Amino acid sequence: MVSREILVVVEHRGGKLLPVSLELAAFGRQLAQVAGGSVMGVVLASPARPRAEEFAQSSGLPVLALENEHFSAYNAEAYLHALARLVSERQPGFILIAHTPAGWDFAPRLAVAVSGSCSTGVTGFEAGVPIRFHRAICGGKISTEVAPILDTVAVVTLMPGAIKPTEPEAAGAVEVKSVEAGAGGTRALGLKEAPPRSLDLSRAEVIVAAGRGMGGPEHLGLIRELASLFDRGAVGASRPVVDAGWLPLEHQVGMTGQTVAPKLYLACGISGAIQHTMGMSRADLIVAVNTDPAAAIFSAAHLGIVQDLRQFLPVLIAKLRDKKEKKL
Amino acid sequence: MPCPYSTDGGTVMKILVCVKSVPDRQSSFRVNAAGTGYEERGLVFGVNEYDLFAMEEAVRIRERFREVEIAAVTVGPPRAEAALRKAMSLGATDGVLIDDSNGRATSALAVASLIAAWARDKKFDLVLCGVLSEDLQRGQTGPMLAQLLRLPCATTVIAEQIAEDRKSITCERELEGGMRERVALPLPALLTVQSGINTPRYASLTNVLRVKQLTIPSIPTASLGEIPNSETTLRAFLPERSAICEFLEGDLDRIAEQLLEKVRARVPVW
Numbered sequence: 001m002v003s004r005e006i007l008v009v010v011e012h013r014g015g016k017l018l019p020v021s022l023e024l025a026a027f028g029r030q031l032a033q034v035a036g037g038s039v040m041g042v043v044l045a046s047p048a049r050p051r052a053e054e055f056a057q058s059s060g061l062p063v064l065a066l067e068n069e070h071f072s073a074y075n076a077e078a079y080l081h082a083l084a085r086l087v088s089e090r091q092p093g094f095i096l097i098a099h100t101p102a103g104w105d106f107a108p109r110l111a112v113a114v115s116g117s118c119s120t121g122v123t124g125f126e127a128g129v130p131i132r133f134h135r136a137i138c139g140g141k142i143s144t145e146v147a148p149i150l151d152t153v154a155v156v157t158l159m160p161g162a163i164k165p166t167e168p169e170a171a172g173a174v175e176v177k178s179v180e181a182g183a184g185g186t187r188a189l190g191l192k193e194a195p196p197r198s199l200d201l202s203r204a205e206v207i208v209a210a211g212r213g214m215g216g217p218e219h220l221g222l223i224r225e226l227a228s229l230f231d232r233g234a235v236g237a238s239r240p241v242v243d244a245g246w247l248p249l250e251h252q253v254g255m256t257g258q259t260v261a262p263k264l265y266l267a268c269g270i271s272g273a274i275q276h277t278m279g280m281s282r283a284d285l286i287v288a289v290n291t292d293p294a295a296a297i298f299s300a301a302h303l304g305i306v307q308d309l310r311q312f313l314p315v316l317i318a319k320l321r322d323k324k325e326k327k328l
Numbered sequence: 329m330p331c332p333y334s335t336d337g338g339t340v341m342k343i344l345v346c347v348k349s350v351p352d353r354q355s356s357f358r359v360n361a362a363g364t365g366y367e368e369r370g371l372v373f374g375v376n377e378y379d380l381f382a383m384e385e386a387v388r389i390r391e392r393f394r395e396v397e398i399a400a401v402t403v404g405p406p407r408a409e410a411a412l413r414k415a416m417s418l419g420a421t422d423g424v425l426i427d428d429s430n431g432r433a434t435s436a437l438a439v440a441s442l443i444a445a446w447a448r449d450k451k452f453d454l455v456l457c458g459v460l461s462e463d464l465q466r467g468q469t470g471p472m473l474a475q476l477l478r479l480p481c482a483t484t485v486i487a488e489q490i491a492e493d494r495k496s497i498t499c500e501r502e503l504e505g506g507m508r509e510r511v512a513l514p515l516p517a518l519l520t521v522q523s524g525i526n527t528p529r530y531a532s533l534t535n536v537l538r539v540k541q542l543t544i545p546s547i548p549t550a551s552l553g554e555i556p557n558s559e560t561t562l563r564a565f566l567p568e569r570s571a572i573c574e575f576l577e578g579d580l581d582r583i584a585e586q587l588l589e590k591v592r593a594r595v596p597v598w
Binding site for chain 1: 357366440463470480481502507509511523524560561565566567572573574581583587588590591597598
């Protein structure tokens, strides 16, 4: 079998590369070691050269930069148009895209447009024929290995944080090309910054985070009380808790919330979906309390407790208070 | 790209909501006998939560524009009919089951192709899907359906507004860290809806009872052409317990004591 090229679509926003782009580069290199083929970065931007050079330098990969006025911001139609044409010209074996709000927006459509396979949210792969991609299902309770079954290009989106970026040896070469890319009627209207937060979780030393397993907003007093026992304690939350209106957005930890790295992260009734754990996996010590022993959160935790929080937290709070008073 | 899929110019706005029947996320999952997915027997199924946000958004659009018809469609075995009844109790006028009893539509491409084949001549002005399914979490069906129907598409939509002339829709897409991206699409279009876009209402008891009586039309997949799968699951397994996670056991008092000792020893935070 002839080895086919591996294309890596570089993600950038507001003139900056997103860290996941370097993870994609490392993923592409790992894949090339088993599947063969060369790896090339693809930058869609306007102007394209600065981002392309930055990526070529930080990844060490050669870069093809596609330039079009529609690439000054992310535009799904324009991306699809240009990438579909690139795929038909170069016939790559794999096209690697970040599993981010932009990546998962165009990746499945690109797969359809080029009659390719599509695997989303992968976290790694298993060498062999065919190559099998790892991905979690059922909120992380089951792991799977999936494989593309079409002989055309495989479109794959990589979960941010799943692969460690590697140090480049030397900067790759950059080629800039002006391309056609119609946007149809789709118009990018710009970014809207997150509302200002009165709570900066990144400064907290201890985060006590509430998940749906707390049972209801009436039980959040326990979370607040425990957090208040630490000098720099704060209340965090999983997405479902914020969606349900139990706590405001500024408490949310995870992909669509804040990324935190406290000394202690206490996950209370949080199932442990990867979108949440990627926002807190850098905490020094992660403690998870959940009634479900199969909850995915225990795969991210250092210490696990299978208990009902409404019974356990009062005991923990009393004990901690006691220790603090006695200066133990 | 010319859009072969256009509205009929009538005054009625037609919305399609795609729903999926999924197991309760709190379930204990087991791997199926074939080792390629989760075992469905013994699980309690309901509507994918993200699809309920999509359904609620459709109802809100109807409240604003009045002349709006909402249809719900699902691909699945006969049990998926319950998901349609739920959508109908929440306000969908029609529900259609694309009956995949033999489970051949395993990839998102297959599901999207079946819905596309059925929807192609229905002239929907707006198609709404949940951003992903709670069980397989692929997030592919919506955007693939958009591409098959040649519709413009926006995913992870957290706010939307249809223009008064009903010719375009402005969306806010949710990005990382609470940031949003605004995008305008011409109608017809497809959106995948993120949780938190609205607060879904509960169905009234009257509606729940009413839709119980209805017969839901079912379409065999064979009548919708080929089922093109593009991805296959070769292996499913329970993840290994993290080697780093130490479980604390005993009575509540003992666990709390151990926990505080271990925390204090590793990160002195009080």
